[in-house]
Amino acid sequence: MKGPIPQDKIEEVKNRADIVSVISEYVTLKKAGKNFLGLCPFHKEKTASFTVNSDKQIFYCFGCGEGGNVISFMMKAANLTFPEAVRALAEKTGVVIPRREMNREQKAALTKMEQIRKLNEKAAAFFVRDLFLETGSGARSYLRDRGIGDEAVRVFRIGYAPEGWRHLRDLLEREKIPLGLAEQAGLIVQKTGDAPGGYDRFRQRLIFPIEDAGGQVIAFGGRLIGSGEPKYLNSPESPLYVKGRNLYGLSKTKEEIRRSGCAILVEGYFDLISLWNAGIKNVVATLGTALTREQVRLIRRYTLQVVASFDPDEAGRKALVRCLELLLSENVEGKVLMLPEGYDPDDYVRTFGKESFLDRVNDALPMVDYYIDHFIGGNQSLQKDRDTLTAAIALLSRIEDALQRNLFVKRISETLGVDQDLLKREINLMLATGMKPAGEAIRGQNERKIDPVELFLVQLLIEHPEKIPRMVTENVMDYMEDPDLKTMGRMLVERYDIKEFSVPDATALIEGLENERIRTQLLRSLVESPPLDHSVADRVFDDTVHKVKRKWYRQQHGIIRRKLVAAQRSGDQTLCHSLILEKDKLLREERALQSGQGLNE
Numbered sequence: 001m002k003g004p005i006p007q008d009k010i011e012e013v014k015n016r017a018d019i020v021s022v023i024s025e026y027v028t029l030k031k032a033g034k035n036f037l038g039l040c041p042f043h044k045e046k047t048a049s050f051t052v053n054s055d056k057q058i059f060y061c062f063g064c065g066e067g068g069n070v071i072s073f074m075m076k077a078a079n080l081t082f083p084e085a086v087r088a089l090a091e092k093t094g095v096v097i098p099r100r101e102m103n104r105e106q107k108a109a110l111t112k113m114e115q116i117r118k119l120n121e122k123a124a125a126f127f128v129r130d131l132f133l134e135t136g137s138g139a140r141s142y143l144r145d146r147g148i149g150d151e152a153v154r155v156f157r158i159g160y161a162p163e164g165w166r167h168l169r170d171l172l173e174r175e176k177i178p179l180g181l182a183e184q185a186g187l188i189v190q191k192t193g194d195a196p197g198g199y200d201r202f203r204q205r206l207i208f209p210i211e212d213a214g215g216q217v218i219a220f221g222g223r224l225i226g227s228g229e230p231k232y233l234n235s236p237e238s239p240l241y242v243k244g245r246n247l248y249g250l251s252k253t254k255e256e257i258r259r260s261g262c263a264i265l266v267e268g269y270f271d272l273i274s275l276w277n278a279g280i281k282n283v284v285a286t287l288g289t290a291l292t293r294e295q296v297r298l299i300r301r302y303t304l305q306v307v308a309s310f311d312p313d314e315a316g317r318k319a320l321v322r323c324l325e326l327l328l329s330e331n332v333e334g335k336v337l338m339l340p341e342g343y344d345p346d347d348y349v350r351t352f353g354k355e356s357f358l359d360r361v362n363d364a365l366p367m368v369d370y371y372i373d374h375f376i377g378g379n380q381s382l383q384k385d386r387d388t389l390t391a392a393i394a395l396l397s398r399i400e401d402a403l404q405r406n407l408f409v410k411r412i413s414e415t416l417g418v419d420q421d422l423l424k425r426e427i428n429l430m431l432a433t434g435m436k437p438a439g440e441a442i443r444g445q446n447e448r449k450i451d452p453v454e455l456f457l458v459q460l461l462i463e464h465p466e467k468i469p470r471m472v473t474e475n476v477m478d479y480m481e482d483p484d485l486k487t488m489g490r491m492l493v494e495r496y497d498i499k500e501f502s503v504p505d506a507t508a509l510i511e512g513l514e515n516e517r518i519r520t521q522l523l524r525s526l527v528e529s530p531p532l533d534h535s536v537a538d539r540v541f542d543d544t545v546h547k548v549k550r551k552w553y554r555q556q557h558g559i560i561r562r563k564l565v566a567a568q569r570s571g572d573q574t575l576c577h578s579l580i581l582e583k584d585k586l587l588r589e590e591r592a593l594q595s596g597q598g599l600n601e
Contacts, residue, residue: 005086009097010071013086016093019057019070026077026213026301028258034530039331041077041301042066046331053527056463058507060527065516067523069507078214084114088214116185116240119177120209120217123187126171127159127207127220136160139206139225146270147350152277155252157209161202161222168200186219186235205233208248208269210241210287213298215251221269221287232268234288244292247299248272248285256281257302264337264361265291265299265308265323266345274346278354291323296330307364309337309345321375324367328398335364368408371395376415393423397430450521453547454485459525460541461492462510463532465503467541468496476545479552484515488522546593553590557583 020036023029027038029052040050040061049063060067066076074085090097130136131153139160143153152158161168172182182188183198190198205222212218219235235241249272250257257263260282266272272285284299291308299306308323310316320336327334337360339348349357365373376392392412399405409427413420457480461468471477472493480486488509495503503509513519532540560583567575 005083005097009090009095010086013089013093013095014057014070016095017070017089018054019059019073020052020054022070022089022092023052023059023073023077024258025254026073028302028304035527039300039304040064040066041297044297044330051527056526058523058526060523062524065520065523067520067527068511072508072511078212081114112181112184113240115181116238117216117218119172119181119185119187120219120240122172122175122177123168123185123220124157124159124207124209124217126168127161127202127209128157129159130162130167131158131160131207133162135162142206142225146274146346148273148277152273155276156249156273157217158273159207159209160225161200161205161207163204165199165203168202169198184238185240186238201235202233210235210246210248211251212246213250213254213301218246221248223269232288243287243289245294245298246287247295248287249276250284250298252276253281253283254302257284257299261303262305262307263299263303264345265306267309267311268344268346271309271345274349275357278349278357280349280354280357290319291326293326293330296326296332300330300332304331305333305335307335307337307361308367309339311344317375320367321371324371325395325398327367328395334367336367336370337361337364368399372408372411372415376412393426393430396423397427450517451482451485451551453544453551454480454482455518455521455525457544457548458485458488458492459522459529460532460537460544461489462503462506462522462526464534464537464541465492465496465506467537468493468503470541470545474545476548479549481552481555482518484513484518488513488518549593550590553586553593556586560586 020029023036023038027041027050029036029038030048034053034055036052036054037048038050038052039045039048040063042061043064043066045063050059050061052059058067058069059073068076070089071082071085074080074088075082078085078088080088087097089095131139143158148158169179169182169188172179172188179188179198183190187201188198189201202220202222204226205224208221208223209217210219210221219238219241221235222233224231224233234243237243248269253272253276262282264275264280264283266275266283266285268285272283275281275283286295296306306327308320310320310323324334339345339360343351345357348360396405396408396412399408405427406424409420409423412418413423457476461471471489477486477489477493480489491509492503492506495506495509497503507523510519510522513522560579564576564579564583567579
């Protein structure tokens, strides 16, 4: 069983995991000076503001304010707990995390999602094994008849669930795995009146493990071998699996999607596997539902261009419109791949071959053009159909690029015979009444005044923790005014490792700050500022500490001055004398500070 992860192993994972490489699995990054830029995976944006600093191994989005280190990125991007993220990175980097027997309390703390993940992996191995037993001979023949080669079977871990009601259930019982957990994972079905434990959901079916983007099995799809209904059966949604948030095959095809700059979007398991089998590997498939916004955002981590294949029937037309709306709203370029009637991608590539299919991909029409030609141009009475015209205006309002939007306004105006200015006014009205992006509100919130000197001092301590002992011996924290920055400084002091001259996981401390204003500004400053050369670090630190103390003395002088005025007005000579002595003491300390530092403002 997996136990607590030792702190030294967490540090080793962070040291080995290159943040640029890890984030590049989720976001298309481009070098921009000392940093890397890409479109933020955590909010919708048109212009890249997601920044990764390789030197400091941190990321920050200037649009929505998300930021942190490689572990926190994995937690946010892959919806993982902290231990899950550390273990996932350990596997990528070759860090060996010791396994320990867990006590009862630790076992109870193991999350349900982790348990289901382990169970799914066991079930996937069971189905793969059964494909190659005698009972799986019919399934193997079926795959051969459809032209699916051994490599595709291996890569996609295609398996077989034999005929019978209790094959998987019996295995789980033998290994003392709770059948209630298997029911929650969708592997076992329990009906009222049945014997305790239920029966196998998948029987006499080819099995397609559904993986998340990181390659973890989260659910299964099953294709019936032989007659009966339903032909396809999928896992129900579970704590681990939500259909609209995942895409089939992405874990195996994402690198080719990133390399080619384009994703071919299809509908079924065999569509994807047949294309991959033919050598077309930049493919993803939906999971039995209409395309969702979450799926578009998932694709956008790897490319900004999608070629979608639709059936040429009414359902396909509706799916195209929905796809177009989502792609436009997420600033992804969409194209339409229409195959001859009666052909899906699986049929087409097996009949006509790879090159013919790629020719059709290259000839795919931009979705907006297709929409205008086939949905607007094909309806001669559309001018009188206000509902359809309103839908077209709403669609155009989702095109964020003003130049591109105006080009399509011109085309629709010509197609419908509607005045361009009228269309533009309607679109501008819709844009003007739309919601302000969340990022703008966050940016405004984070621009409240923060003392730049104290902020820089805390930044120096994070980047040069060897200065922390001086913060203690010189009582520098006593001179800081911002309570949140002072709290951060004290946390750095408490976590300082005197042997290693470091603060373990300083970025996690920043992320844990309750004050979002400070958290955001610190991450932003760390990303923006270049690393400070050690040859000047001492002088810069001295100068910054001096400025912090000078500011404190100025404030104290002002306080004493106001108290003196009040004491003189009230005639309190004793208080006046005490305040004058206090003022003289402050002046002597201030002169000593300036003399000792050798600095002038």
